[in-house]
Amino acid sequence: EVQLVESGGGLVQPGRSLRLSCAASGFSFENSAMHWVRQAPGKGLEWVSGISWNSGSIDYGDSVKGRFTISRDNAKNSLYLQMDSLRAEDTAVYYCGKDKGVWVGGGIDYWGQGILVTVSS
Amino acid sequence: QSALTQPPSASGSPGQSVTISCTGTSSDVGFYNYVSWYQQHPGKAPKLMIYEVTKRPSGVPDRFSGSKSGNTASLTVSGLQADDEADYYCSSYAGRNNLVFGGGTKLTVL
Numbered sequence: 001e002v003q004l005v006e007s008g009g010g011l012v013q014p015g016r017s018l019r020l021s022c023a024a025s026g027f028s029f030e031n032s033a034m035h036w037v038r039q040a041p042g043k044g045l046e047w048v049s050g051i052s053w054n055s056g057s058i059d060y061g062d063s064v065k066g067r068f069t070i071s072r073d074n075a076k077n078s079l080y081l082q083m084d085s086l087r088a089e090d091t092a093v094y095y096c097g098k099d100k101g102v103w104v105g106g107g108i109d110y111w112g113q114g115i116l117v118t119v120s121s
Numbered sequence: 122q123s124a125l126t127q128p129p130s131a132s133g134s135p136g137q138s139v140t141i142s143c144t145g146t147s148s149d150v151g152f153y154n155y156v157s158w159y160q161q162h163p164g165k166a167p168k169l170m171i172y173e174v175t176k177r178p179s180g181v182p183d184r185f186s187g188s189k190s191g192n193t194a195s196l197t198v199s200g201l202q203a204d205d206e207a208d209y210y211c212s213s214y215a216g217r218n219n220l221v222f223g224g225g226t227k228l229t230v231l
Contacts, residue, residue: 035220037167044124044225045159045167045210050218059218095166105214107157107172114166 002026002110004096009115012086022079022096022112030074033099035108036081038092038117048094049081050104057103064090086119093117125150125211125223132229133201141226143194143211149221151192155214158187158196161225162207170209171196198228206230 008020020036036048049060049070058070069082079096093114100106126144133139143150143158150156156174159167169178171187174194184199194213198205211223 037222044208045161045212045222047212047220047222050220052218057218061219100172104218104220105153105155107155107169107212108159108167109169109172109178111166111168 002098004098004110004112006094006096006112006115009094009117011118011120013121014087014119016086017082017084018086018117020081020083020094020096020115020117022081024077024079024096024098027098027110029072029077031102033102033104033106034070034072034079035097035099035104036068036070036079037095037097037108037111038090039095039114040089040092043092046092050099051079052104053102059104083117086117088119091117091119123221125213125221127209127211127223127226129224130227130229132231133198134231135201135203137201138197138199139201139228140195140197141209141211141228143196143213143223145192145194145213145221147192149213149215150189150194153214153216154189156187156189156194157212158185158194159210159212160205160207161210167210201230203230 096112097108158171
């Protein structure tokens with residue numbers, strides 16, 4: 001059974017940093033591109049970042065570019081999102097997602113349960 | 122990276138069919154056959170319903186179908202059921218490892 005479990009969320013002050021983790025199991029993690037997608041309260045889905053199977057291809061949504069960093073450790077079946085210079089508008093539920101392919105774009109066929117990040121003073 | 126355009130709402134009676142549109146540009150929907158559709162019930166994680174424009178993952182009923190014409194993709198739900206009431210999002214590959222989502226459509230089963 002495919003499982004994606006996010007951790008590391010919580011309340012953080014504006015300007016501070018937070019690191020999200022996603023523990024993956026039940027599939028060949030090293031052969032899957034991965035994503036972070038977020039959803040602000042009452043709003044739609046927003047793609048945050050994606051990373052290819054070998055970390056060779058990475059990109060970010062415009063709203064987080066230069067502040068967030070995605071990474072993965074295939075030996076640990078784990079995906080990460082380092083979030084720096086956090087703003088109130090980064091408040092959202094963050095989902096970890098598995099792509100159907102080795103490169104970004106095939107469709108996100110499995111999603112974690114999501115973790116809430118609240119940026120507030 | 123502009124969001125894809127979806128109607129905010131759609132509705133239909135049980136047993137009817139409804140189609141939700143997703144309009145992008147010649148740089149995303151119109152260029153790549155990597156359009157996906159997701160269903161999201163309140164408080165739940167999204168679920169993949171269609172990928173690569175027309176393909177259904179295992180377990181998704183064939184009442185759900187996808188298509189594309191030019192810069193617009195569509196999701197059709199046939200034989201509407203009460204459990205189909207949810208938010209639906211489209212997404213498209215937009216090149217250079219970028220993904221873009223639509224704003225979402227709330228489907229109401231009357």
